[in-house]
Amino acid sequence: xxxxxxxxxxxxxNNVDTDQIIPAEHLVYSLSDxxxxxxxxxxxxxxxxxTQSGLxxxxxxxxxxxxxxxxxxxxxxxxxxGCGSSREHAPFALQAAGVKAIIAESYARxxxxxxxxxxxxxxYETTFNLNKKIKTGDELELNVETNTLKNLSSGEIFSLRxxxxxxxxxxxxxxxxYARHSGMLE
Amino acid sequence: xAMTITEKILAKAAGKRRVEPGENVWLDVDVLMTHDVCGPPxxxxxxxxxxxxxxxxxxxxxxxxxxxxIFTKNPQANRNVEKLRIFAKEFxxxxxxxxxxxxxxxxxxxxxxxxxxxxxxxxxxxxDSHTCTSGAFGMFSTGxxxxxxxxxxxxxxxxxxxxxxLKFTFDGELPPYLTAKDLILKVLGEITTDxxxxxxxxxxxxxxxxxxxxxxxxxxxxxxxxGAMNGIIAADETTESYVKQRxxxxxxxxxxDKDANYKAKYQFDVSKMEPSVAKPHSPDNYDIVRNVKGTxxxxxxIGSCTGGKLSDFVAxxxxxxxxxxxxPTFIVPASTLIAQQLDEETxxxxxxxxxxxxxxxxxxxxxxxxxxxxxMDTVGRAVDGETIISTTNRNFPGRMGSxxxxxxxxxxxxxxxxxxxxxxxxxxxxx
Numbered sequence: 001x002x003x004x005x006x007x008x009x010x011x012x013x014n015n016v017d018t019d020q021i022i023p024a025e026h027l028v029y030s031l032s033d034x035x036x037x038x039x040x041x042x043x044x045x046x047x048x049x050x051t052q053s054g055l056x057x058x059x060x061x062x063x064x065x066x067x068x069x070x071x072x073x074x075x076x077x078x079x080x081x082g083c084g085s086s087r088e089h090a091p092f093a094l095q096a097a098g099v100k101a102i103i104a105e106s107y108a109r110x111x112x113x114x115x116x117x118x119x120x121x122x123x124y125e126t127t128f129n130l131n132k133k134i135k136t137g138d139e140l141e142l143n144v145e146t147n148t149l150k151n152l153s154s155g156e157i158f159s160l161r162x163x164x165x166x167x168x169x170x171x172x173x174x175x176x177x178y179a180r181h182s183g184m185l186e
Numbered sequence: 187x188a189m190t191i192t193e194k195i196l197a198k199a200a201g202k203r204r205v206e207p208g209e210n211v212w213l214d215v216d217v218l219m220t221h222d223v224c225g226p227p228x229x230x231x232x233x234x235x236x237x238x239x240x241x242x243x244x245x246x247x248x249x250x251x252x253x254x255x256i257f258t259k260n261p262q263a264n265r266n267v268e269k270l271r272i273f274a275k276e277f278x279x280x281x282x283x284x285x286x287x288x289x290x291x292x293x294x295x296x297x298x299x300x301x302x303x304x305x306x307x308x309x310x311x312x313x314d315s316h317t318c319t320s321g322a323f324g325m326f327s328t329g330x331x332x333x334x335x336x337x338x339x340x341x342x343x344x345x346x347x348x349x350x351x352l353k354f355t356f357d358g359e360l361p362p363y364l365t366a367k368d369l370i371l372k373v374l375g376e377i378t379t380d381x382x383x384x385x386x387x388x389x390x391x392x393x394x395x396x397x398x399x400x401x402x403x404x405x406x407x408x409x410x411x412x413g414a415m416n417g418i419i420a421a422d423e424t425t426e427s428y429v430k431q432r433x434x435x436x437x438x439x440x441x442x443d444k445d446a447n448y449k450a451k452y453q454f455d456v457s458k459m460e461p462s463v464a465k466p467h468s469p470d471n472y473d474i475v476r477n478v479k480g481t482x483x484x485x486x487x488i489g490s491c492t493g494g495k496l497s498d499f500v501a502x503x504x505x506x507x508x509x510x511x512x513x514p515t516f517i518v519p520a521s522t523l524i525a526q527q528l529d530e531e532t533x534x535x536x537x538x539x540x541x542x543x544x545x546x547x548x549x550x551x552x553x554x555x556x557x558x559x560x561x562m563d564t565v566g567r568a569v570d571g572e573t574i575i576s577t578t579n580r581n582f583p584g585r586m587g588s589x590x591x592x593x594x595x596x597x598x599x600x601x602x603x604x605x606x607x608x609x610x611x612x613x614x615x616x617x
Contacts, residue, residue: 024558028262047584080380086315088331114331
């Protein structure tokens with residue numbers, strides 16, 4: 001696991017649902033085929049209403065042109081991030097687009113489990129609304145050992161909630177690696 | 187120590203005498219359900235992790251219902267159903283309900299009930315967020331992603347955090363202009379789309395126990411719209427009678443202790459409630475129909491695991507009887523059994539199917555269809571600029587297709603009344 005995650009912020013609002021993260025019409029592609037995987041990256045966050053895409057200004061596309069990866073690789077969200085469907089295609093699509101971590105006030109249960117158990121993304125929680133303090137395009141540095149986030153563009157440092165009970169799964173990589181590591185699986 | 191029904195069922199599945207909210211436990215799973223969207227990637231992960239030796243932990247406990255993208259020419263969607271077909275054949279999965287055969291059932295959550303997989307006191311996981319529907323049978327059921335499902339497929343086990351419980355008591359007698367949909371929209375308006383996150387929603391009260399199993403499933407189905415882990419209604423005679431008609435298997439009935447601990451309790455008098463909607467673009471954007479009546483519509487839609495059950499069509503038929511719709515109106519029975527029942531069930535001596543045809547509705551084949559948009563050739567899919575009234579469960583931006591469309595969620599009574607006028611209409615105008 002990387003201890004330091006650096007990247008550009010993409011800021012979203014509250015209640016970003018899984019239909020916005022990856023619209024249902026795209027769920028037909030294979031998740032194991034490397035070529036088809038690119039489509040998930042290309043369509044990641046494609047149904048976020050334009051006014052809410054890349055706050056505070058809005059109107060910033062997450063993916064430009066025919067690209068399948070984004071220049072932004074840390075998502076900053078509000079409350080209830082990933083609500084809606086159980087589709088694991090949602091954290092998968094964000095990972096395919098190059099996202100490494102999400103920092104949000106709270107998550108929907110299934111999305112959070114999928115991030116952790118599938119080993120796709122780091123889902124960090126804040127105790128306050130970070131999406132008012134960070135602008136899309138700010139350079140961020142996330143420190144997993146100290147649970148802090150530094151906004152390199154403004155110099156501000158924020159402390160994040162510890163990953164708690166799920167840290168051993170994240171450190172192992174995913175639920176299968178965790179189960180093997182802890183002797184549950186051979 | 188006193189426990190809620192959810193705590194009791196999870197304690198049993200964890201092999202413990204008692205559990206407490208916040209505790210992480212490993213559960214033994216009774217049934218794993220999957221479908222054509224999440225089944226193929228689940229199988230791929232299972233094969234990747236368990237390799238050549240991959241074994242299903244218990245073939246009888248795996249149930250596969252293709253239901254999402256069925257009547258489409260989309261090649262990748264059809265490839266996914268083909269993958270399920272090959273997997274079921276290769277591993278001898280008996281509980282596979284293939285498309286294009288007499289065994290095809292339609293929407294998984296309703297088919298689970300009809301085929302006798304829902305048993306009080308059991309634990310069911312599914313690769314679909316609306317798996318919480320089965321909680322109407324006094325059992326624990328919840329949705330998970332592909333990785334968790336692959337883990338269950340190989341081991342029969344999964345970890346879960348014991349949820350806190352919220353209790354919703356509905357007192358009084360349900361008036362003829364309301365359905366369970368009005369009740370759950372009210373709950374969502376009260377606690378919002380994250381008020382149930384990592385929590386259990388428990389429903390009880392005289393109004394809830396007066397409901398049919400179809401209607402109870404509408405309540406538990408939308409627990410996920412509050413972010414809840416599960417929705418649950420303790421089993422009673424109605425539940426037992428439904429189950430016994432379908433399956434001869436042992437089950438255990440659990441009830442919450444009187445002094446069980448709840449995070450919060452809510453009480454409603456249904457006789458004072460009004461027909462309601464969730465306005466665009468969130469299921470918690472609650473309002474009463476009277477406040478939005480007259481809103482111009484382009485389409486109405488009656489279908490899905492939430493609003494495509496027999497009880498939903500009986501309700502709609504009572505309003506549509508002898509009338510003509512003013513806007514395109516789609517009737518999508520959740521299951522093939524319900525599709526057959528449209529022919530058999532009558533209102534005022536006329537079959538539901540005949541009533542819908544006479545009213546000018548379009549009746550589609552059973553599947554999830556436009557509830558979640560789906561491939562471009564999906565029947566009823568939302569196009570740019572549409573304003574739709576629907577009995578489905580979600581009205582997120584783009585949920586039913588175009589992200590330039592708007593969706594109002596409502597009861598089958600309100601949707602049928604609005605179909606007749608072309609504007610949002612209070613069902614009391616027709617009752």
